[in-house]
Every structure is written in C-alpha cells, then in structure tokens.
Amino acid sequence: MSDVLPLVDAHHHVWDLDQRPQPWLDAPGHEPIRRSHGIEDLRRAAERPLAGRSLTSTVVVQCVSSVEETVELLALAGPEPLIGAVVGWADLTSPAIGDVLDALRSAPGGGHLRALRHLVQGESDPEWLQRESVERGLRAVQDRGLGYDVLIRSHQFPQAVRLAERLPGLPLVLDHAGKPPIARHELADWERGIRALAAHSQAVCKVSGLITEADHRSWALHDIRPVWDILLDAFGPERLMFGSDWPVCVLAGGWARWAEAVEHLLGDCSPHERQAVLRDTATAFYRLTDHENEK
Template sequence: MKLDAHQHFWEYNVVEYGWIGEEMKTIRQSFLPEDLEPLLVQSGLDGCIAVQARQSLTETEWLLQLADRHECIKGVVGWVDLCSDEVRNQLELFASNPYLKGVRHVIQDEPDLKYVLREDFQRGISLLKEYGLAYDLLVSKEQLPYAVELVKTFPEQRFVLDHLAKPDIKSGILSPWKEALESLAAQPNAYCKLSGMVTEADWVNWTPKDFTAYLNIAIEAFGAERLMFGSDWPVSNVSATYSEVYGLIMSHINTLPISDQQMILGGTCAAFYQIS
C-alpha cells in the first residue's frame, strides 16, 4: 500500500482559517476528498492520512465522517484537548471509531517553547497508549529539543514528527536543527514525516537541491523504517503542485533499496498508524 501520510481537508471560511494570510491566497478555498483523489491516483498512491487543521472536537468528528464516506482516507489524526480535565471523555467519544489513528495539537503556534513539558499536556499524552492512538508532533525547530524530552518521558507512546520540525530550508541553515533531530531519532518510539518542506523553502525559486541536505540528514538519522512521505497538501500548493512534492521525494530516494523506498512511500505509515 502506497500512502500519503499527511494532508488536510477544509471548507474554507476566513474566521476558522485566519492563518491563511494574503501571501497564501491561492489556498483560500475549500479542499475536499474529491479534489485530492485524482492527485493520489495520478501519483500511484492508494490512500492518505487526513490530519486536523482546526483545534476543535467538531474537526475530529467531521474528518471521521469524511473517512467513512471516502475510501481514499485510510486514517484520521484528529484533535482533542489534551490539557483538559475532560480529555478522557473526549477520547472515549472518538476512540472506538476505527478511522481515528492519532491526535495532534498545533504546538508550533504556542508561545511557550516548553509547551510539551506542561503537566496537564503530559497527563493527556499519558492516556493515548490506552486507546491505541499515535501522537503527531507539530513543533518548530526551536521547540524540537523539548519535544525530545517529551518522547523520552513516554517510551511506549508512538510519536511522529511533522514537517521535520520546519528547518530553515530557505536560508540553508542546518544547526542546531540537525543535532536536535538526531537526538529525537535516537528515541526508538520516534518517527518522522518527509513533509512540509516546500513551504520552508523559497516558495517561488526553490530547486530540488535545496532539500538534499535535509533529506539526507533525516534518512541517516531515522532510517526508512521510521520515515514516511507526506504531501502536506493543500498547504503545499502555495509553493508546489502535488506531483512536484511527490516527485521531490521520489527522485531523492530512487537510489535507495526498493525495500526502503516501499517503507517511505507507505510501509512505515501503515505500520505506524496501524492500517491494514
């Protein structure tokens, strides 16, 4: 099974998607499964993981409804309020749904760099294994060292890093992101998505070589068995087409053993999110 491990759906409105600024106006519209399906087919992919874009229980419910209606959606990464006293009730509400594979919070927007070390947040994280759920780490490169501490604290919890923690690809800067990424990769319960890179590069003038060092570092640190391709569509549309994003990964990994390519293009995703 070949899978896109990271993409989003939304019905656009300016209130709930205020983060889509003027410079991103090309994605100020709705993006739904019927828009993604032909792109998956074109790239030879069998399905996708739909990841939350709104921080609400309504978002989780809506994505699960989409998954029930569209065969291409193999799993959902939703949202619950991990810091709430009601988090167990919220998990009970959704966890019996077979499409719910994990949860995520937009930590990168939290002003507290140490947000993942909060006692209430970690109390919520501690419940996820009980429900068989993974956790997607959406953190900035500045927050990444604290994410490493989180992952160490919960060695039996499955974590996956979204977008390589958003390194400064446009400027070509590697350190201290590289060292923090390698520290995360040293934890066997940590995985990484090869996603979100084109929006960290020069949106107009990027070239494939801009990503070479970052991809090499991730592959060396995690190995194919803990890496997965993700498009970050439709956010990626501000900088590249779906086929261009997929092509970047394909062209970079085409010298790896076929077994490694298969893991990055779906095997790792299926194992991590427990998709059969």
C-alpha cells in the same frame, strides 16, 4: 489488473469553508489555497504516480483546534475508501480528555482515529509539552493505543525530546521533519534536534512540508537534498514516511512537483527502502492495514 504499486500519503488536509472557517488562511500569502478543498480535489491533484505507485490510502490531519472539526473528519473518513486514518485534535489539558477521546472513538467513523495533534509550533511556552496537564492528556492518548503527531519548529526540539524520554510508550511522529529552515540555509540547530529525537526508537518522521519551508518560487532539488540526507541517516528509511501536506504544498508547486522531487530523492534507495518510505512506515504507525480490514 494494474501493476502500479500502492502509495500512502501520510499527511494531507481537507476543509470546507462553508462548514468550518480556517482563520489561518487569512494570513498573507495563502490566497492560492483560500477556498474549500475536498477529497475529490486531492484525487485529481494526486494523479501523477510516485516511483511507479498510485495513491491508495491517506491520513487526513486536523487544521484547527476544534473537536468539532475532528468529528467532521471522522464522519468523512467513514464511507471514504481513500482515507485510512484521521489525526484529530482534543484539548490535552482538559481533565475530561479521556472521556473526550472515548466519545470520538465512538462517533461515526471513530474507528479511523489513530492519533492526535496540537499546534505546538504556535505555543510560546518552551515547555508546553512538559506541562503536567498536557502530559496527563498524552498519557490518556497512550492508554487508548493512539499516537501523537508532533508539530514543532527547530527551537522546540528540546521539549519533543523530553516528551520521548518521559513517555517512551507513546508512538510519536514528527510532522514536516520539524520544519527545517531551508530558505535560510541554517540547518545546524535543526540537525542537532533531529538526531536527538531520532535516538528514541518510538519516534518516526514525516517527509512532508519541506517545499513550503524552502523559497516557494525558486526552490530546487538541491535545496531539499541536504535535509533528506540528514533524515535518512538519522532515522533510516524504515522510520520515514512520505506526506504531501496537500493542499498547503500548492503554495510551493503542488502535489505533482513534490512527488517528482521525492522520486528523485529515493533514486539511490533499494526497492525495500522505497517501500518503507512510500507505504510501510505509515501503514505500521497509523495501523492502516487494520482500517482496510474494517471495510
């Protein structure tokens, strides 16, 4: 029996370009990942242990605004032992959002649906999350016991904070730590947003996507540590969760290099704190234990 402890990757993607195009991959700079990526590719990429832990469960996250993609991810998760939860997409502004969510949960693998996400980072409306139609949709998400992955940039923190204020019963997880502008070394506004959101107890945070916000070619641990220190102070380890953002992380070094960085960042943490970041926070938010019991 192995002594290696479990590790949860709370944020990764898969896509099959023959089945569903990913138009965002056409942007310059995405050439290294402009191909299909499946769960076996992740297994190979994640062979390096992190703080003595091996990957045992993951959360696969939507890429495009498509219910059909969510259906595909749920069907993939059904028989796949590595995938513990799916973060999908549905049109929150639709009057039929409740019916759509119910249909997704009834679809093959639908029991794996744990949260929804929308690409708010691409919305120009500074109050998109406060739109009446969006809030109605998020109430439907909350009513079904699902969470919401918040994907924003630094200037959008005010609307995420207002969401937390207006829907205190909706579990929120901040994707990629709100995308701090690491490469520009301009963290002041981002830090204010982090601390404002962290003041709301239903919000947790993914330590993911940081290396792609740094200089892809030259980032080092000292570029990431100031962000980590702020997150640790604002949220505490019990509200932080590790995510690889694979395969997007390949653009800035890959799964193993990011895992090595996280291992160093956790160096001063207690075993209990490492357990929280590497397993417990994600397990609780996405109810991964429940999923394991379903198998």
